[in-house]
Amino acid sequence: IRRRNFIRTFPYATPVGLTYDTGDYETTLNRALELADVKGFDARRQASEKNGKRLGLGYSCYIEACGLAPSNIAGALGARAGLFEVGQIRVHPTGSVTVFTGSHSHGQGHETTFAQVVADRLGIALESVEIVHGDTGRIPFGMGTYGSRSIAVGGSAIMKALDKIEAKAKKIAAHLLEAAAEDIEFKDGVFRVAGTDRTKAFADISLAAYVPHNYPLDVLEPGLEESAFYDPSNFTYPAGSYICEIEVDPETGVCRIQQFTAVDDFGNVINPMIVEGQVHGGLAQGIGQAMLERCVYDNESGQLLSGSYMDYAMPHASDLPNFTVETAKGTPCTHNPLGVKGCGEAGAIGSPPAVINAILDALAPLGVTDLQMPATPHRVWSAIHAAKQPH
Known part of the structure; x- marks a missing residue:
């Protein structure tokens, strides 16, 4: 049956x-x-x-x-708030990273899982990633943890913020490597001019962002920090x-x-x-x-x-x-x-x-x-x- x-x-x-x-x-x-x-x-x-x-x-x-959301479905069911989530990534001059998330951990292991996602994406050590959660004085927004939404919604917001970090970092790398931004590849913590051996490490880019002696100030602000909101288009369906x-x-x-x-x-x-x-x-x-x-x-x-x-x-x-x-x-x-x-x-x-x-x-x-x-x-x-x- x-x-x-x-x-x-x-x-x-x-x-x-x-x-x-x-x-x-x-x-x-x-x-x-x-x-x-x-x-x-x-x-x-x-x-x-x-x-x-x-x-x-x-x-x-x-x-x-x-993976509770989308907000439009929640609204149709009577919810008075949006069910999106926020992720904020702050890259420090040393190349270490602080992640601010609205997904609260009370034993699920977010401090490990979110750090793994960030470390893998940026090609840095897991120990170089700090996860900040549950502090309303520090995080910009958060709907918390319920309905198995933490990695699907909160983790996706972090990924969207990482997309912005990578896009800006590629522009900085392109300036330092004297190449076009669209020619820059990023993998395993290394920025490379496609088809060449010309590279810059992630830590080189993070330092340049905060010590902008050689920096495209006419097109980019100093610093390397981005935020993103994520409102999913559907639930997830584990079985x-x-x-x-x-x-x-x-x-x-x-x-x-x-x-x-x-x-x-x-x-x-x-x-x-x-x-x-x-x-x-x-x-x-x-x-x-x-x-x-x-x-x-x-x-x-x-x-x-x-x-x-x-x-x-x-x-x-x-x-x-x-x-x-x-x-x-x-x-x-x-x-x-x-x-x-x-x-x-x-x-x-x-x-x-x-x-x-x-x-x-x-x-x-x-x-x-x-x-x-x-x-x-x-x-x-x-x-x-x-x-x-x-x-």
Whole structure:
């Protein structure tokens, strides 16, 4: 059923007005099936049944619209502000760079990822890039971080500012090398007159910008600092396939995840380790939602009764398995300069249905057809015993 409903032709205009630009859902599912060893599942199920347990397999294929913006769509939905982002690049005389971004980091690793983008583009050391965020006294503007928009929107604004830096730096290099600006090539931190061995390093250009003794003052201001705003023309559409294998004890209702496999398409990936960490965090959140977490209110007063971690079940390491996580080769986004798609919420989107589907698969022979989250031992046990009652 999933394969028959996969979209295979892109771009694809959805009935709700959004257009999926790229995707390859078949590849992520095939890889997830392989990593999860689905072919060996029947043997594992039989072994589980010999021990009095029930083993189930659950699938989830998701697609997400993230990288929040464009502003015109947000406005049509009632937003009172533009959802663009800003990036400001300040190149210092020494060749080091300070980046000011409105995308706020609270653990995602922007300080690394944004620095990688800048260092790679300018051909400088990662240690030479400083990322400034979250300081409203220093950044020109910012809409923050949400909806997996940081690299797709904030990173793209930085790239647009880098385009301006490179364009001005080429004009300075052309003056120093006595060539036309259109003949200047820039790669790996070196400005070169095309077809020659005449070059200038990035640090030479940054110094000349601030010590303009030999400088085209008639056409360029001194200094090397640029800003850019980026308002995307579309969302990004990450997608993935998740497979959960879970063992249920019918006597107690206790469920234990035996293995969890997640294969995602995030387009181009800048830092695989950071992306994997994002998925791990999302999986922990989604599995917690599926099996543990619930807000409880007093029926009469509406008072929240689970307002602290003394009463609210937050997942612990012992509640989670070792995850098998892989990022597919990916289908790059076609409308942002990095070709990236968001990854922050992926794990939390794909995991709850995979978990519940696995539990229902395990309990199907016992007559259980529905189970509301969270799948606590009491709820699972109750569902099993309710299915045994004559209707």
